[in-house]
Amino acid sequence: MSRMFQFAWAALVPSRPESARTFLEPATTRMRVLPQDLDFMMVVNNGSYQQIMDVAGYRQMGKNGGLRLATKQSWIGVVAASTIRFRRSLRLWDRFEDTSRVLGWDDRVFYIEHRITRRGELYTRGVICLRFLHRRSRERISPHEIVRLLAQQQGHAVPQSPELPLDIAEWAATLNHDVTANESVVD
Template sequence: MSRMLQGAVTALRPSRPEPGLTVLDPVVTRLRVLPQDLDYMMVVNNGTYLQLMDVASHRHLGRNGALRLAAKRSWFGYVVASTMRYRRPLRLWDWFEDTSRVPGWDDRVFYMEHVITRDGELCTRGVICYRLVHRSSREPVSPHDIVPLLAEQQGYVDAIPESPELPADVVAWARSWPAAHR
């Protein structure tokens, strides 16, 4: 429950946008494993990783100004799909880092990668696909419309970033979704 509250607070009270930070820049969030994050095997529960990544996503979007832009435009985002790869478990009181970054976007969605490490060792990698929609009409907002607004807000009017080529594993994963999700 506390991770949901932490995520809500991070979303509702976003950190100030960091000058010079673009949508493509990584953001590192340092967190600690708490008792409520554990399952009966005394390791972080697989579902908890998504909550941890949610906290890091909100921090990432707050620091690059996307949360303020979304609030101003009455947009909200939701998860369309996610994929996870677990390597090493996290245990009670472990400090770890979630490095979140946007590896790219397509016509409909943003992809956000989360790499969770402890002492430099990979523990978990997740890729989460987000779609933004207008709050009242529920009409989708194209990332191609959002990125120029973010660039303008960040002072990069002449250098609007293009989506980098998505990693091959992300492309293969996205193609594997049923047509209804596209």
């Protein structure tokens, strides 16, 4: 099944929310490298990693109830920025895991990490800034409001954002500087 079909399936038929799971807990998605993931050098193409992360991200949101909430509120998630580091190459038919987790949030976006591993070894690490907008009005939805509603839906206390890892905090600072200089950079 192509990644876009997997993505559509994860979005349209989300995982059932797990009541004991908070949205800060990591979620692991197991996959296998498919022929359409490869480039001419017979390794996973860098663009395919973004699709893999989209599939895993939607599965994570399904497990923590985020997709149910987003659908109910008519919200859509859009990637505002991303960064990725490659350590090893995945090859055809390799089994691997994408472990995704919310690193934290600020007034504008959520920072979500994807760690792609094979047999426990890190192959790729990606981090995305995810912003939510109202589907029709395109009004921005505050991450603080989303966290409050998710915690309420799950019956948990409203958490504060965890402190971002230093490398991500520095990256976020450069993004926020760019936004102040030119608001359309992350729109």
